[in-house]
Amino acid sequence: MLYQSRITNATRRTTLVLAFLCLCGISSFAAPDNSKAIMTGSSTTSTAQPDEPVPAQKPSPSPAATPSAVITPATDKMSQSQQGRQYGQPGFVGEPINLNVVNADIRDILNYITEQYSVNFVIDSSVGAVPVTVNVQDVPWNVALEAVLKANRLGIESSGNILRVATTEVLAKESEIQKVINDSRLDASPLVTEFIRLNYARASGTLAQAAGSTGAFSGGATNLSFSGGAGGDATGGSGDQGLLPIISRRLSRRGSIEVDGRSNTLIVTDVKENIEAIRQLTAILDQPEPQVEIETRIVIANHNFSRDLGAQLSAAVVNLGRGGLANVSTLPGGTNSGPNPFGVPGGLAGTAPPTNSLRATAASTVIGLTTGLFGTAQISALITMAETRGEAKTVATPRVTALNNRPAQIESGSQIPVQTTQAASGTAVVTTTFVSVPLRLSITPQITDAGTVILRVTIENNTINTGIAVGGVPGIDTQRMQTEVLVPDGGTTVMGGVLADTEGETRQRTPGLASIPVVGNLFKRKLVTRQNSEILFFITPHIYRPDYQGRPTTTNIQNGPRTTTISQPVPLGNPPSNTPTPTQLQQQQAAPQTTPQGLNAPTPSAPPANTPSARPGTLGGQRP
Numbered sequence: 001m002l003y004q005s006r007i008t009n010a011t012r013r014t015t016l017v018l019a020f021l022c023l024c025g026i027s028s029f030a031a032p033d034n035s036k037a038i039m040t041g042s043s044t045t046s047t048a049q050p051d052e053p054v055p056a057q058k059p060s061p062s063p064a065a066t067p068s069a070v071i072t073p074a075t076d077k078m079s080q081s082q083q084g085r086q087y088g089q090p091g092f093v094g095e096p097i098n099l100n101v102v103n104a105d106i107r108d109i110l111n112y113i114t115e116q117y118s119v120n121f122v123i124d125s126s127v128g129a130v131p132v133t134v135n136v137q138d139v140p141w142n143v144a145l146e147a148v149l150k151a152n153r154l155g156i157e158s159s160g161n162i163l164r165v166a167t168t169e170v171l172a173k174e175s176e177i178q179k180v181i182n183d184s185r186l187d188a189s190p191l192v193t194e195f196i197r198l199n200y201a202r203a204s205g206t207l208a209q210a211a212g213s214t215g216a217f218s219g220g221a222t223n224l225s226f227s228g229g230a231g232g233d234a235t236g237g238s239g240d241q242g243l244l245p246i247i248s249r250r251l252s253r254r255g256s257i258e259v260d261g262r263s264n265t266l267i268v269t270d271v272k273e274n275i276e277a278i279r280q281l282t283a284i285l286d287q288p289e290p291q292v293e294i295e296t297r298i299v300i301a302n303h304n305f306s307r308d309l310g311a312q313l314s315a316a317v318v319n320l321g322r323g324g325l326a327n328v329s330t331l332p333g334g335t336n337s338g339p340n341p342f343g344v345p346g347g348l349a350g351t352a353p354p355t356n357s358l359r360a361t362a363a364s365t366v367i368g369l370t371t372g373l374f375g376t377a378q379i380s381a382l383i384t385m386a387e388t389r390g391e392a393k394t395v396a397t398p399r400v401t402a403l404n405n406r407p408a409q410i411e412s413g414s415q416i417p418v419q420t421t422q423a424a425s426g427t428a429v430v431t432t433t434f435v436s437v438p439l440r441l442s443i444t445p446q447i448t449d450a451g452t453v454i455l456r457v458t459i460e461n462n463t464i465n466t467g468i469a470v471g472g473v474p475g476i477d478t479q480r481m482q483t484e485v486l487v488p489d490g491g492t493t494v495m496g497g498v499l500a501d502t503e504g505e506t507r508q509r510t511p512g513l514a515s516i517p518v519v520g521n522l523f524k525r526k527l528v529t530r531q532n533s534e535i536l537f538f539i540t541p542h543i544y545r546p547d548y549q550g551r552p553t554t555t556n557i558q559n560g561p562r563t564t565t566i567s568q569p570v571p572l573g574n575p576p577s578n579t580p581t582p583t584q585l586q587q588q589q590a591a592p593q594t595t596p597q598g599l600n601a602p603t604p605s606a607p608p609a610n611t612p613s614a615r616p617g618t619l620g621g622q623r624p
Helices: 002-028 106-117 141-151 170-186 205-208 244-248 271-285 306-323 356-363 373-388 520-523 582-590
Strands: 038-040 044-045 069-073 095-104 119-124 133-140 154-159 162-167 193-198 214-218 254-262 263-272 289-301 328-330 392-396 399-403 408-424 425-446 452-472 472-486 492-509 524-544 553-561 562-567
Touching: 002 289, 044 133, 095 106, 095 141, 106 119, 106 133, 133 141, 141 154, 154 170, 162 170, 193 271, 244 271, 263 271, 271 306, 289 306, 289 373, 306 373, 306 524, 306 553, 373 392, 373 492, 373 524, 399 408, 399 425, 408 472, 425 524, 452 492, 452 524, 472 524, 520 524, 524 582
Parallel strands: 119 162, 193 562
Antiparallel strands: 038 069, 069 095, 095 133, 154 162, 193 263, 214 254, 254 263, 289 392, 289 399, 289 524, 408 425, 425 452, 452 472, 492 524, 553 562
16 A cells, blocks of 8 residues: 555655646747748747647847848748759749848848758858848848949959859959959960851951952951942942951950951961850851842833733632632732731631722732742743733843842843043044943842842843933933842742833835925825833742852861961871881882871862752743
8 A cells, every 4th residue: 555655645745746747838839930930139939820839949140140021931941952052053943932031141031042942142251230121022132232232333253153242343353353354364375267267258358358368457457447349338239347346355365367368368366265156156157147049030011911911810829719819919009918928838728818998909900919839820820921022022031149138130231432622732633432221120039038038129221312412422321220029939029110111203105206306295294103001020039058068178187386277188287197108108009009087188179059940930031
């Protein structure tokens, strides 16, 4: 009994101790709080949720370091390794954060970002006590951080996964010092000479031609002045400056560049880092450009021909919904409601026929019309039919092939001799000069990524006018038209408006009787005919793209303290390791003649040019 009583008393004392410990330990536990943590003074008050485990609370910061603030992440904590990108990398977007602090120290904000987003900060000694007041909601933390630093004249420098915070003055001075160090390193680096022979691009425009065969530039040049050639424009052509201005701006202070216009070679001397960058840039820019074959058909027709041709094409557009093959892209004075604007084969069935207003507008003229591939074939057939009826006449069908963004010019006409008399030492000197009276067509094609061609067209028609002759020299009437039009590959655009006034005189007489004075007028007559005609230009572009790519071939050869890079196969400098010795040459002469691998290897022949092939819808029939 005494033993049982002792056990009972011990049990009771143990129960009382456990109860007392439980009562005393409640204050050391707190429930997790997923809401905002409100920091006031030196303590943090949290609201405990029922029926949840109560972890130990972290010690609160000191009162001096924690002003009145509300700092909460808008989303759950996620490390930068989970995001896939780190701060400072392109495309980085931090997690949204809510900041509402008043006079908080910048270090407290950086510590909070470190705890929440695993970012490593190093604070420079130039950063003192910076009080920050900010209130942002759902803003990426990196955007909020940069705004806070910028507002307090602070900057950030990224080095790997460490972010260094310093004042803008310190960072600016360090940047200048680093620039001086880099320049000194470049000045101490050995120079490298690179011979880059261009295959497709031109080394320079007018510079090398004006200097004879060579031109030169020293490094560091940023203000370069070039004069374009006559007739050049912004899209290329005679005013093309080549690659020289582009490469000259990328030279260091010690770098220089020379141009050999005869071989179209760039001679670049600079440090190795710049040489590598220039080589890569040259490989990108020195690419074969696609070519455009421009087929032009010049037709002289009566004034009603364009109206009749427009009416026939309008009727063909109406037949589109009935399975016709006409394919008109744009109609003058109206719009095409079909879903196939550029005449790509397929998708022609089911096109809604145009309304009567569109058909009437299209019948008024054909000038300004643009067709697709099938429309080109139909226009060719309609012109042939008009020629058989005597309503039209094809006077020229020139074809010219031009590079992309390079002008092509077609000219046809005559020259008028003009005599001028000048007195020299009491003797009259007669000088004869010829004045051109041409029909000139200038076209500059530009190929778009969609496979269409932008044509910049200039048409000039000069005719002789005897009615305004001075001193026996007739005048010249000039008609000029300049436009820019978008045409699909293989499509046709029609341009006109150039009028031609033809006047003819026919004399009819009866032999013998017409010679009798006075009475002979009854047996002869003079018939004057005057005809107004119009010159129409049917322009069809065809795109031909190169099927091969070219790259400049170079090799490095050591030559003393400098490294010279020259084009193969010129063997300058020390011979390469695979060059046979005199003993090996004697053995090769005794042995059957073979070509060692890598020595005097046959140069691969250039790939064949892209020969134009016949296409349907050619205005002039078969291609040569």
